[in-house]
């Protein structure tokens with residue numbers, strides 16, 4: 001992992017851990033991402049515990065799509081609010097699709113989602129005395145309607161397109177370009193840009 005990606009990862013990790021304090025007394029699904037099936041089983045067991053107000057890093061699989069939810073907060077007896085934590089200072093378009101797919105997978109797994117939120121850092125907040133005020137440090141934005149619109153209008157098509165690409169024997173023949181960095185730098189950036197003076201002068205076989 002590059003130092004740049006590591007820094008983003010560390011910042012995101014720290015924000016995620018701090019954000020949990022805003023939904024206290026929850027239980028963390030500690031299994032690592034490569035232990036996904038165990039995480040799903042642990043989550044299934046925690047979902048039955050009505051005495052637990054929140055689950056952190058809950059794991060789900062639906063239609064072959066795996067997700068871990070930053071915070072799943074109990075909302076009534078049989079529904080949950082889903083909270084995705086971002087270490088950015090505003091909601092970006094790609095965050096909506098991220099939340100939408102999580103809602104799609106969680107509900108596909110049989111868990112009803114009441115509201116979906118993006119929790120991001122509050123740009124105007126400055127912590128003067130060393131004790132963070134979590135209500136001010138983070139902004140909670142309700143993106144339920146946007147996420148549900150994405151699911152209704154785009155999720156099926158986008159997922160079908162991705163599955164079709166994954167099932168091809170050969171990787172798509174695509175030129176490098178701005179999509180290699182936007183919205184995130186691609187994990188294959190180094191591979192695709194090796195021996196390349198500019199990113200647009202080379203076609204790559206994935």
Ligand code: SF4
Pocket residue numbers: 174175176177179180186187188189190192204206
């Ligand atoms: S796989 Fe290569 S060409 Fe495709 S987005 Fe990533 S870096 Fe760019």
